[in-house]
Amino acid sequence: MEKYPLFETERLVLRQITMENVDFLYELYTSDDVLKYFGMSPIQSKDVVVSMVENYEKQLDLGGPMRFAIVEKQTDKMIGTCGFHGISKAYKRCEIGYDLIPDQWGKGIMGEALSPLLNYLFMDKGMNRIGAVIVPYNKASSRVVEKLGFKQEGLLRDYILQGDHAYDAYMYSLLKKEWLE
Template sequence: MILDTEPFPRLETKRLVLREVTTEDSNSLLKYLSDEEVMKYYGLNPFQSINDALDEISWYQSIQKNKTGIRWGITLKDQGAVIGSCGFHNSVLQHFRTEIGFELSKDHWGKGIAFEAVQAIISYGFEHLDLQRIEALIEPPNSSSQRLVEKLGFIREGLLRNYEFTCGKFDDLYMYSLLKQDFDEVKNG
């Protein structure tokens, strides 16, 4: 697996630009990551301060530097503000696999933006990072994220019981996966 992401890859779709998140985006992140509904399945408490947003940006930078992931800011082509993010984390280079994560400002829910962004990074992952497997770990009550990944061809493999301890509780997570050959079939199909 190749996780050389220098310079940072800028991706464009019909409506979106996916780009590097910088400290100048901290106010945008704070705006949507302080929303309880956005953070409901994120694994962190809603952000309280600009320092929380700066810590998140620092994490984005560290996973890229350590070659364990990459996180894009989601922006609308006609605007510069980051309205969400998506990317890969917990990448295991020797096994050609990674996990996917995404979130979006509530103001933009239901418009197909998350689908468009996630579709773009999945394509990038299989075509440029030489991935074989992309995983999505989703809490059972998070039906909208389940529908999104299923629409993209992900297969639910099973339930990981008490898999994570976040926000003071143990969470069950569904394990979804998309393999390169599944992606190629859908793409060519």
């Protein structure tokens, strides 16, 4: 059985999400600010979050997507998540996703968290291409991936449905050869 790796950066630890994180995730995924461009409606109950955490474990056993807790080293407090999904093993590609509590926005946290994840995906998981789908209004998220070397490829029209509203989204990608430059 595969295990979640543990990543450490200057300020952060990325580790497996556990049942101890249910309250945090419920708060995160019911926040209008966090979900504004996320492409999902607010979670309706903590039972849904429990199922999400159980599913992360099941997916790991199947070689599927992974979602990491982003934890501040100094306080040992969880402040967000990041991970990958939409895996195509045959084409060696996947997409990343991430979120952060609003009081941590604008501090360079997400770029710091994504860097070891990208390295893991390219070097350990054998990915050749990593994508990110971002709504045009989410300029901060676009800046995060652009600083990491992602290139904007095009606009996906009405790609994300949230409630009754459809959003366009930019497709970004980063190739292994670009990451290694």
